[in-house]
Amino acid sequence: MKSVKHVMDEIMQQEIRPLLAVDIIEQLHRQFALLSGGRGKDGAPIIIFPEFSGFSEVPEEDFLNVVTYLTSIPSLDAASIGFIIIIDRRKDKWSSVKASLSRIAGAFPGNLQLVLVLRPSRFFQRAIADIGMKLHKDDFKMKVPIMMLNSLSDLHGYVDKGQLTRELGGNLEYCHSQWIHHRTAIENFATTVKTTAQMLQMFGTDLAETELPNDVQCTKDLLTAHTDKHSNLKVI
Structure with missing residues (x-):
C-alpha cells in the first residue's frame, strides 16, 4: 500500500505528466x-x-x-x-x-x-x-x-x-511480467484519480463563479447544464 500511495502522490503533484510504464512497455519487457x-x-x-x-x-x-x-x-x-x-x-x-x-x-x-x-x-x-x-x-x-x-x-x-x-x-x-502489470495498474488508477480530482475542482469553481440568472428559463437552462456536468462526473 505504501508503494501505491507513493505513485499516486507523485502523479497527483506533478503538473507535467510523468513517464509511465505504459509509455515504455516494450522496452520494459525486454x-x-x-x-x-x-x-x-x-x-x-x-x-x-x-x-x-x-x-x-x-x-x-x-x-x-x-x-x-x-x-x-x-x-x-x-x-x-x-x-x-x-x-x-x-x-x-x-x-x-x-x-x-x-x-x-x-x-x-x-x-x-x-x-x-x-x-x-x-x-x-x-x-x-x-x-x-x-x-x-x-x-x-x-x-x-x-x-x-x-x-x-x-x-x-x-x-x-x-x-x-x-x-x-x-x-x-520477483516476476518481471507481474511487476509490469502491477505498475501499469497502479499508474492507471492514479492517473484516473488525478483526472477526476481536476474535473471536480473545475466543476466546483464553475458553480462558485456562476452568476444566478433572474428569469425562469435561464435558471432551468443553468440547472440542466450543471446536471449534465454532474452526470458526466458520475460516469468516470
Missing part, C-alpha cells in the same frame, strides 16, 4: 534493467542489469527511458541515499562489461552509491577483465567504487540474500 525492490544495508535501492546478450544494441533512447523510469520509482529519501547497481555479466565477455560500465557512467540519471559487477566466469575472459579494468577504470568517470566480483558469494558480502532475486542467489520473489 528486461535489460530491472528494479526488483531489493535494498542495500542502508536502504539504497538496487537496480539490476541482468544477463542480456544484446545490451550493447539497446538504443540509447530506450536505455535512458528505462533507467530514468526506474530511478523515478523509489521515494526521494531512498533515491537520495544513492542507487546500488548490479551488473551480471558472468556469461559474457570483457567487452560487454566495458560497454555496460561506459553506458551507465555516461547516462545514468540517478545518484550512484556503488557499482557491483559479476565478471565473466570463463577463465580467459576473466583474465582479460582484470587487465581491462586496471587499464580503463578511469575512463568510466564514475565517482563511486566499482567492485569486480568473482562469484555470487562475493556479491552476498555486499548485499543480503533477502534483497536479491533467485538469479543472483537470493530468495527475493
